[in-house]
Each structure stands twice: as structure tokens, then as C-alpha cells.
Amino acid sequence: MSEASRNINLSNSPLMGVNLSGCEFAADGVLCPSASTVNIYADKGFRAIRLPFRGAQASNPAIVSKIKAVVDAAVKRGVYVILDRHDYGATFDPNEAAWWASFIKNFPNTTYVMIDTMNEPRKGASYQADPKTGKSYATEVNAGIAAFRKAGFKHKLLIEWRGSSGMVRFDKREAASKACESPACSFDRAGGLKDPLGLTMVSGHRYPDSDGSGTSPVCVSNTTGTKLIWNTDLAAKARGLKVWVGEFAFGNSTKVNPVCDALGKDAIKRMRSLPDTYVGVSWWGGGNGWKESYLYKIEPKKGTFAAAAPSAYLTTLVGR
Template sequence: MIRYLFAFAALLASPVATQTEHIVTGASPPAQIKICAEDTLVLKKALGREWVRADGSRAPGWPAWNDRARSNAAGNLFETVGATKLRFVGNVQGKGWVYAPVNARPCAAPVASAAVVAPAAPAAPAAPAQPAIHTARVGPLFGANLSGAEASGGDAIRPSLEDWKGYIERYGFKLIRYPFKDDRMTPARIAELKVNVAYARGKGVPVILDNHTYRWDAPAKAIAFWTGFAQNFPDDGSAILDLVNEPRGFDDPVLTNDWMQWVRDSKIIIAGLRANGIKHPIALEWPQWSATFRFDKKEGAWKACESAGCALDRDTNGPLDPLNRTYLNGHRYWDKGSSGSSQSCDITWGEGSGLDDFAAQLRRRGLKGIITEAAFGAHFGIKDNCKTIGKNAIADMKANADVLYGITWWGGGRVWPESYLFKIDGKKATRYTMPLNPYLMQLTGR
């Protein structure tokens, strides 16, 4: 696991004063950090200028400070209790960027010991209340796709507010992916979706807005659509932009699976959105069905790129995302060929989920990921050759929460017939009143 360090050091006026560091490590910073006038805050990356105003206060629209050493801005926010303004002190060799509080009160008594100690649990005054979405995460978010708005022929069976409530309140999912087709997003549809996203946000449940067209547009077209569409939703992490589901072709035009064109286009689109003021987290998929096991094919330097990982490694023209808020968005089915067309799992590769390998590839590159499609059973049962894989998938998500934000399982929504091989919920008439089926319980991480 990559270790990220937040440290406080007591700065006393006397030149012989000792320094005490309170060290916190783990996948996420603490949600609240008590800070006194003598303290400093050491970050692995400097706070971006979009976060801090000239007087040291946090810029409007940002609910908390952000650890930019990790790309998951929504899950790496922290509050400084006792200070609302931070002053940049300098870059300390071997530590990082040092900030001091501008308006904090002195501590009750300085600590004279030079020993490094574990962080105490002080009785800190309560910070201003924040929506649940802004608290630090201790594990991945387990969620579901709510299908219907992307259905062939029309969206008459798109998810209703009752469905959103059923999946969040009744089933207990903590993340929702909403597949839709961009040409159906009329003002009336957008207004309806805004109500549902606001409901989920009030419950602390982020929503992934998935343009489920399989169509890789030219950058200018993609920037224009998402700039207008994203402005309807808060950019505090409660809405994540899934630019396009499983891109299969390009309109620029280039050949399908031209990986270097894919990474160039991706950087242009993301930079264009950021330049237009779109600060939402982004979920970026890649050709070849965004399959996690195809993310890195370990191509030799003499070969052309055949994977997203290779393209990201070789294209060094600027960052993937200037705000560092983009997730690599993978899919994983465990049937033969990972086609998502059979409920039987192919165990010729073993009974591991492969999600740990994907996480390792992201970690090596300093990237973050999210899984937005996966399935290994249905409400009416799980094949014997999928049971261990399913358990391993959930365990691997939990074990790699430092780089995997969450997972949204496939097969949710009223649009699916009772016989659908990955159907999550039970019969339509009783789906929110009948006892929760074991498969559904497993998908929520319980």
C-alpha cells in the first residue's frame, strides 16, 4: 500500500525547542485534524491555487482541504479544526509542502518531547457539519448500475425516484451509476435527473453519470456536451462524469484501438473541461470494453501500444488531468472472454478476481481507478464456479481501497426481465418489500 503522510510539527520560538510530529498514515487522511497556532501541516503536494485565496482562506465551493497526493478528491478531503486559513511556509526537503495556520489559537501547553508519537484522539470541537459525501472514506464504495435511461428504443422504463430510494435506502448501496444516452437529455430529463442526484447527494451517495453510447466523439464535441451537461450538477464529488461507456470507435477520424490517439484525445477533453470551469471528478474508459485485464499488456518498448496503460506511460505531454481528479474506469466480467454474456465463470485463469492486479498497475503509476461494471451472479443464484471469484472480487476491492474508489455492479433497474442473467433485484412487484436476496447482500459488501 502506498503510504501518504500528514504531519504536524510544533514550532516554538526558542531555538532549542524540540519538534514533535503527529503522524497519520493510511488510505485516507482523517476527516478532521485539530490544529493550533504553533502547529504546521505538511503535505506531500502543494494545495492548488484553485483551493486557496490570497488571504489563506479556502476558495468558495470547496467543502474542505484536499490531499492532492491522491487523485480521489472527493474521498481525500479533510477539515482543519481550529483554523480556517492556511499560510504557505515553504518546501522542506524530505518532507513536503509546509503550511501554518493563520487564525488558530495557541495550544494549551507545548509538547517538549522530541519523540515521534502516534496521533492522540483529542476532544476537538466539532467542525461545521458537512454532507456525508465529504467525509474521509475508510473503504471502497459498493454500488450498482441503475439502468433504463440507456435502453434500446426509448427510456420509458428509466429509474424513478422510487427506484433510487429502493437502491439506496432499502438495499444499502453507497454508489449509483446512471447510464443514459446523451441525445435523450432534454431539459425535462435533466430536471428529473437533477432531482434524483440531489436526493442521492443528501444521502451521501455519489452518482456516476454515464454517457452509455459507446461512441468516442471528437474532443470538441465531447467538451461541448459535458461542459453544458455537467453544470447542472454540483462539482463537490457527488457527481462523477463517465465520459463514454466502452468506446468502440473514433469520429476524429482514427482507427479503433489507436491507443496514442485515445490518450491524446483524453487529455484534450479533460483539459478542455477544466479550462471551462468543470471541476467534477471524471471516470475515463478505454477501448476494448474498458476491461481491467486489458489495461496493461506489458508491451515491449519496440512494440506499438496495445493498451491504455502503455499509452499513458508513453504520452508525456502534460498531465492526464490538471486537477488530478480523474479515475481510470474499468469493467470486469468473469465469463469466457469477459463478454458478460454468460453466468458461468471461466476458471481456467484461476479463481482470483484480477482486480488486485488492476489496482497494482494503477498504484505503480500513481493513478486511481473505479470499477463501473462487474457481475458474477443474479438474485436467483450464483454458479458454483463463480462463488469464490465473487468473494475474491469483494475482498480485493476492500484490500485496495487506497487506489480503487468503488464498484458499481451491473444488472440493476426495472428494465431487466426476470430471467436476465445478472439481474440484481427480485420480482418487480415485491422487489422493495421482500427479504434481501443473498446475492444482493453480497454486492453491498456485507
């Protein structure tokens, strides 16, 4: 059993949150969300925000100021913020830890500010340990966490994995005689996910189309919402880890297909039935940078969100 998540205890778990996209779309930060956007989402009932941005934007004081405005507005409302480095790099190596240790000085609040170390990582060590060096995905992640903690930072951390952080890929139940092909196996063979402060959780993504990519409005019809996500929660619970669902969507403000609606509601039911495992979820498709036709757009027509009555989809997303 890992002790990495032992001290994560957010109120009212699982929290219902939202991804506020925008910063990651434009290098100059023109599409970053504002404090007023945060307040609208808080008014609608969302209790957490995942804020995607590009690492290069951290060197632009004007963009950092925009991100700080979002964080300050959220904290004022008692809304948690996940700072998400949306660069598809390595999950969390010592170099990434040094980058975060510098950037996070702008956001000292350790109660409400959390760190998603890397969105949908595509780089990094193999899940299977190198026979010569012993290095693996797990040892790389654990070294990154140790470096970050050594720097004195106490923020909660969210750890993702290759394969678009797919929840179906977290645990492949590899036999002891087989090479590791999943993060769960990699952690097991490295002695577990390790955080001396016990403030680290795993964060997976799930979309209900046939390949889980989130590119089709057609949801799979031969399964349940529970089965869409339980690969990760069963594996996490067995290891004493907690889970944040970083991205999930199953409709938009104008319509929700009945098959998709059933899957989404069943997944929420599953998360609510396991409050000691699921810390929260940040639904995909928030922020004002999306075209009106986007299949997972949470907001109604631009300029109408604040005054609009909650759509049936939004009501489901906030757990009502």
C-alpha cells in the same frame, strides 16, 4: 507517476454501488429510474449509483428532469452518482468535453456527482501515437480533460478504453520497441494521464465468463477473483492512478453459482485490500428495465424489491 488521481478521496473506499439501467434502453426515458428506486437501493446498503443514459436524451428537458430527480434523491441520501454517457463513442475528446460542459451545468454538485465520460468507447485515436501528428488515445483524452477543466468544471472523471473497457486489456506491458496496444502504454508515452485538478480515475469492466462479455452464466473455473481484476489495479497503482470498476456481476437475486460466488467474493476481498487504489465498484444489473430471466438481475420479482429481504447475492454486493 501520474498526478491525475491525487485529489480523489471518497469516504469508505471502496464504495459498493450499482448500475441503475433504464434510461439507456428507451429513447423517451420511460424506463429511467426514479427517486423511489434510489431510496430503495440506499436502504439496501448501496452507496453509489452509475446512471447510464444516451447523449441524445440530454436535449429532452423531461428526461433531464428525471435524471435530476435521481441525482437529487441520491445526494440527499449521501449516495454518489456517476453520470454515464452510454453511447460507445470516443473516450473523451475536446468535442465530448464541450458536450459535457453544457450538460453538466444541470448537475453542479461536485462532491457527489461524477462523470463517466463514455461507456465502452469504440471510437477515437489509436493507442500508438500518429507519427505525423503525435495524436494518440492518451493525447486525445488529456486534451478532453484540459478542455473540460478550462470550462471551469470540477467534477471527478472516470476514463474508459476501447475493447469494452476490459480490465484485462488496460495494460499489455508493451516493450519500448513495440507499438502501443493498450491505454496504459499510451498514457506512459504521452507523459501520463493528466488532470490539473487531480480528480480523474480509470474505470474498467469485468465479467467472469470465458470471454469477459457478460453473456454467459458460466464462470471461468481456473482462476481467482483477484486475477480477474489485478491487471488494471497493478498497472494503476504503479502509475499513481485510482480505479473504479464500472461494471461487474457474477449472479442474480435467485441464485449464484458456487464458482461464480467464489470469484466475486475474492474480487471484493481484493478491492477491500487496496483502498488507496480502488475507489469503488458499480455492480451491473440494477434497475427495473430487466426481464425476470436476465442472468445478472439484482432485483427480485418486479414490485417486490422494497419489502423483500436481501438475497444472498445482494448481501455480497453491498459488502456484508
